[in-house]
Amino acid sequence: MQGYHVDYVSTLEEAETVLIPTQQYNGLRFCLYQQPVKHRRGSDHGGGYLSDMSTNRCATLSAALPLTAGDGIFFKTAFTKQPDLLDVFENKATVVWIEKNTFAVKFEDVKNDLREQSWKRLVYEAQCEIA
Numbered sequence: 001m002q003g004y005h006v007d008y009v010s011t012l013e014e015a016e017t018v019l020i021p022t023q024q025y026n027g028l029r030f031c032l033y034q035q036p037v038k039h040r041r042g043s044d045h046g047g048g049y050l051s052d053m054s055t056n057r058c059a060t061l062s063a064a065l066p067l068t069a070g071d072g073i074f075f076k077t078a079f080t081k082q083p084d085l086l087d088v089f090e091n092k093a094t095v096v097w098i099e100k101n102t103f104a105v106k107f108e109d110v111k112n113d114l115r116e117q118s119w120k121r122l123v124y125e126a127q128c129e130i131a
Contacts, residue, residue, distance in 0.1 A: 028054060029052040029053065029054045029057070029058075029059075030052060030053055030054065030122045030123075030125065030126045031051070031052045031126075032050045032052065032053055032122075032125055032126075034049055035049060035050040035053075035077060035079075035125070036048075036049055036050075036077065036078070037049065037050055037058075037060055037062070037075065037076065037077045038075075038076045038077070039060070039062075039065060039073045039074065039075050039076070039093075039105075040073060040074045040076075041065065041067065041071055041072070041073045041074075044065055045065065046062055046064035046065025046067075047062060047064050047065075048060045048061050048062025048064060049061045049062070050077060051102060053077075053122060054122070055107075055110065055115045055118045055119050055122070056106065056107055056110065057096070057104060057105060057106050057107065058075070058093075058104065058105060058107075059102060059103070059104040060102065060103055060104070060105070061101060061102050062101060062102075062103065067095050067098060067103055068095065068098065069095050069096060069097055069098060070094065070095060071094070071095040072092065072093070072094055072095075072108075073092075073093050073094075073095060073105065074090065074091075074092060074093070075089075075090065075091055075092075075093040075105055075107070076088065076089070076090040077089050077090075079121060079125065082124065085117075085120060085121050085124055086114075086117040086118060086120070086121040089114070089118055089121070091107045091108065091109075091110055091114065092107070092108040092109065093105035093106060093107050093108060094106050094108060
């Protein structure tokens with residue numbers, strides 16, 4: 001099943017240690033199993049799979065396109081068509097970190113309408129069974 005990641009803690013201090021670094025994400029990150037993505041930097045194209053995604057950021061498993069932190073890319077993922085839900089998310093993004101074959105981006109200038117549509121789609125995907 002798609003979903004989200006749960007962190008269990010025993011103390012307030014431990015919770016703060018886990019939560020404070022995540023404040024930069026400004027949103028819940030959804031784990032999406034084998035969701036393909038495409039990204040482009042200039043004329044260079046790459047692809048991979050989402051590790052997790054929020055309405056502001058995502059982490060991607062990919063080794064297809066060499067990137068460095070700070071690179072501007074165009075990001076795209078297409079979902080299975082569903083009535084009244086976003087089919088394609090595409091937006092400008094900036095690479096914020098890279099580790100081995102995984103990198104994360106922050107989406108740039110996401111319009112409120114796209115943010116709302118993305119939220120609805122991510123919630124829907126989190127409730128889907130993996131076939």
